[in-house]
Amino acid sequence: MCRSIRTLFNFEPPASEDEIRAASLQFVRKLSGFAQPSRANAAAFDRAVDDVAAAAHRLLGALQTASPTRNREVEAMKARARAKERFAQT
Numbered sequence: 001m002c003r004s005i006r007t008l009f010n011f012e013p014p015a016s017e018d019e020i021r022a023a024s025l026q027f028v029r030k031l032s033g034f035a036q037p038s039r040a041n042a043a044a045f046d047r048a049v050d051d052v053a054a055a056a057h058r059l060l061g062a063l064q065t066a067s068p069t070r071n072r073e074v075e076a077m078k079a080r081a082r083a084k085e086r087f088a089q090t
Contacts, residue, residue: 009060012069020060024052 005023008015028048029035037045 008056009063010065010067010069011072011075013072015060020056021049021053024049024056027052 005026006019008019008023028045032041032045032048034041034045
């Protein structure tokens with residue numbers, strides 16, 4: 001489940017609301033053990049996703065770095081190359 005949580009800091013363009021929300025959802029799913037909460041737990045689950053997304057916004061806004069920003073497309077190509085090498089059939 002957590003493999004879909006991606007690094008969101010220091011990218012150009014900055015992380016979108018959708019990316020932050022998706023990472024927050026995955027985090028809450030992992031913590032709760034629910035991929036989809038029951039009706040009884042839906043409100044608490046949704047509130048937790050909102051809280052985590054808000055915390056992520058605050059964190060990303062407060063972080064500082066001297067490193068140059070990374071390009072999403074370049075990083076995605078590197079990840080595909082690593083996966084191709086890792087899962088290549090010998």
